[in-house]
Amino acid sequence: MLNPGMILSNRYEIIELIGTGGMSEVYKAKCHVLNRYVAIKVLKPEFSSDVNFVTKFRIEAQSAAGLSHPNIVNVYDVGEDNGIYYIVMELVEGITLKEYIQEKGRLKSDEAINIAIQIAQGLEVAHQNHTIHRDIKPQNIIVSKNGGIKVTDFGIARAASSNTMTANAMGSVHYISPEQARGGFSDERSDIYSLGITMYEMVTGHVPFEGENNVAVALMHIQGEMISPREYYPDIPTSLEKIILKCTQKKAERRYLTASALIADLKRVQANPDIDCVVVPPIVPSSPTVEMTSDEMKAIKEGRQMNEPVLDEEDLEPEEHPEDTPIIPPSKFDNLFDDDDDEEDDEEELRQPEDDDDAELDELDPKLKKIIMISSIAVVVIIAILVALLISKIAGFKLFSGKKDTTDTPTTTEATESTDDTDENSDASTDDVTTSEQATIPMVNVVGLYKTAAEEELKKAGFTNYTFETKKDNDVQEGYVISQSVDEGTAVSADEEIVVTVSEGKEDKEVPDVRGYSDDQATTLLTEAGFTVTHGYEYDDTVEKNYVINQSPEAKTMQPEGSTVKIIVSNGKEVQDVPVPNLVGKTEKEAESLLSDAGLVGNPSHAYSNDVKAGKVISQEIDADSKVEEGSTIKYVISDGPETVSYTVKFTGAITNAGYDFEAAGNVSVTVSYTIGDATYKIYSGAAGEESFPLDIGGADSISGLSEDSGTFTVMITDSEGQDVTSSFNTSGLSASFTKE
Missing domain, CATH: 3.30.200.20 (Phosphorylase Kinase; domain 1)
Known part of the structure; x- marks a missing residue:
């Protein structure tokens, strides 16, 4: 520190x-x-x-x-x-988004969308500059004091991902993408997954996956199903829920491919929460590699060939083994194969005590190690085959026929001449052999891929004669592959003709004519016809407010189902802005006339004023010369003159003896009066003996019609000889309370 x-x-x-x-x-x-x-x-x-x-x-x-x-x-x-x-x-003054969520419990949908758009805009720029964050979470998002959103910690996350993945190095595992949890390759879509988890927390107040330790949470990201946000809070718009669920798809290719696409959908939902604009691509196989059958997996683990019969221990002793069968010892990577028998073992292997979180996270991707090992073995085998082919060519053997090449160079002129006659036939024979021995390629599966991705897969596999055709399809999104002419796994030559069918989108439907309908009616008609509705607004002197003026595309035209129809809704007659007249000092009648001439409506109220003559305007709500819409209501205040107020006073309290000797000096004479302004009011007067004290004056009559609300007490107490003995008594308990009449 x-x-x-x-x-x-x-x-x-x-x-x-x-x-x-x-x-x-x-x-x-x-x-x-x-x-x-x-x-x-x-x-x-x-x-x-x-x-x-x-x-x-x-x-x-x-x-x-x-x-x-x-x-x-x-x-x-x-x-x-x-x-x-x-x-x-x-330096950004503010708090983290995590703290902001904790303060609010959960965020309203419109606020969550606004924050998500700002985060995605930051990621968009980073991704365009080939920078992946890899640790998007609320703790790395700052909410500034002015409400702006800032993404931080670019660079430090990438550096951490190059080290062993630990809780310290990669932050909270609650936001990690499945591919990161496996230790696999991560790209822009990994950031989009983490942003989806962050959006989930914003609208629900909690993350979707919780576990006893980091490994348990990571496993949930890989294979767990998250509870839909709307199951917690039904007020979350369905469109926003769909965006969150698309961001958090297990397979990266089913998420938003770019932050730009995510921003576009978020802005659509921000403008119209009821819009249905989110489409999740169909499931794409995680690899074009043909999966092994359970029998093949078992054969590999038992160290035998596929066609070799399984022998009991009684039939074959441990030391016996057919000479032509290679013995494959159990591999330390056997537990990586996802067969049914090993699923529970795989999960159990990942369930370790919390103290071993760092080590366990390192083991989340042993499959990557296996892929590297298998790839290395494959490269060695391919090199060995190429070397063998080269040697056989040099030695004059055909590797696959096992026979020596008989087309040796002729040693005599006669031999040369005789072979000239058969050159054409020899060439034809050679072409036939080449064709028959041409290598075949197993067909890859491109169904569900986007067209460009499908073409890339076909090129990568080595196919050269493929074409694309298009057709309408109500179930497959436009641009994605519907079918392929050659089934997956079928062995065909590289130049085999392959036809790939790509979706043109949904079938065309006729657009209803909604001109003249109310906004709600038009939206219902178009939605029921299978279209998405957006709105525009214009002033119109002839079409009533909230009724449709026009639409695009035009009525009766054929458009793809699910496409967008924009309706232009009337705002009614355009209202002009007018200046507010000055009403202060005017009579109520004059104020009404001025407002009427300006096309405005008056709303007067009254108040007392010591400064403004009764009947004149004291003030107005909107300043003079300010521009307001024609027909607006203007509030103003009219004076009722000075306010006349009168008060009533009531007396309470008592006079107590503080040391006067009644036995020695005798009774006393008490007079209590109260002065308000120039007037003095007698409250009590009379003789009092020792038994009279404390002398309560609460029974004195109240005084009404007073113009002031304060005054002072005067107390005079004398003995039998007329001497002032007030000081021998306590008069501080006397009080007067005023009330407005």
């Missing part, structure tokens, strides 16, 4: 610690070169000591420094000072 006042690189003065995370600490600092405040993220010592990590971190942070967008926290500098590695970033 850095101390306040410390200077990094003779430039950045540390002011205070403002946050801490798994890999770093964040400080507020001042840059003395540019005289501005910045945020400095300092790597913790356990990461600073890792040379590989630091190198990767510096490269990625420098790449992130090239990103400039209002929704991305700008990176200004990357540096090192005495083993302290840091990045200098824009």
Whole structure:
């Protein structure tokens, strides 16, 4: 931890610690070169000591420094000072989105959409610059004081992904994509998955997957089914729910392919929450490789060939084995095969105590290791085959026939001449052999892929004679493959004609004529006809407000089912803005006349005023000369003159003896009066003995019709000789209370 006042690189003065995370600490600092405040993220010592990590971190942070967008926290500098590695970033005053969600419990749909659009806009720019965040989560999103959204921690996530995946290195596993959880390749769609989980938390207040440890949560991302957000809160628009579910598809190709596509749908839903614009592509196989059957898997594990009979121990001793059958020892990667018998073992292997989270996360992708090993073996086998073919060619043998090539070079002129007569036949014979021995390729499955992706798969597999045709299809989205002329797995030559059928979208339907209908009626008619409705608004002097003026495409035309029809709805007659007249000081009649001439409506009220004569306007709600719509209502206040107020006073309290000796001096004479302005009112007067005290004056009559609401008491107490003995009594308990009549 850095101390306040410390200077990094003779430039950045540390002011205070403002946050801490798994890999770093964040400080507020001042840059003395540019005289501005910045945020400095300092790597913790356990990461600073890792040379590989630091190198990767510096490269990625420098790449992130090239990103400039209002929704991305700008990176200004990357540096090192005495083993302290840091990045200098824009200082954003605010809180994390995680804290914001916790404060509110959950966010309203419109607010969640607005935040999601801003996050996606930041990702869009990053992805266009070939930068993948890899750790999108609410903790890495800042909600600034002005309501803006900023994505932070670009670069540090990529550096962390190059190390062992641990809770500290990759942050919370609750937002990780399935491919990241497996340790596989991640791209832009991984960020989109994490953003989908973040949106889920925004609208529900919690993440979709919880578990006893990180491994359990990671497994849920790989194979668990999340509960629909609307099952928790039915007020969430269906369209927003569909966006979240599309973002969080297990298969990356079924998610939004780009942040731009996600933004487009979010903006559509923002403009019209009832719109149905989200389409999830059909399931695409995770690999074109033909899957092994359970028998083939069993044969591999038992170390035998496919066609070899399974022998009991009684029939074949352990040391006996057919000479021509290779013995394949059990592989340490056997548990990677996803057959039915091993599913429970695979899950059990991943269920470990929390203390081993880091090690367990390393084991989440042993399949990647297997793929590398199998690929290496395949390369070696291919090289061996090529070498064998080359040797056989040099030796004059045909590898597949086992016979020596009889077309040796002739040794005599006669032999040469005799072979000339048969050259044509020899060529034909050679062509036949070549054709018969031509290698075949198993057909890949391209159904469900987008056209460009399908073409890429066919090229990759080696096919050269493929064509695309299109047709309408109500079930398959436009541009995606419906079918292929050659079934998956069928062995065909590379130049075999292959026809791939691509969807043109849904069948065309006739657009209803909704002109003259109300907005609600038109929307219902178009929706029931299978179209999506959007709105535009215009003023119209002849069409009533909220009724359809026009539509596009035009009525009675044929359009694809599900396409968009825009209806133009009337706002009614266009209203002009008019200036508000000055009403202050005018009589009520004059004010009404001025407002009427301006096309406005008056709404007067009354109030007392000591300054404005009764019947004149004291004030108006909207200032004079301000522009308002014609027909607007203007409030103004008319004076009723000065307010006349009268009060009533009531007396309470008692006079108590504070030391007067009645036995020695005798009875006293008491007079209590109350003065208000110029008037004095007698409240009590009479003789009083010792038994009269305390002397209660609460029974005195109240006084009404007073113009003031304050006054003073006067108390005079004398003895039998006329001497003033008031000081021997306590009169502080007397009080007067005024009420307005």
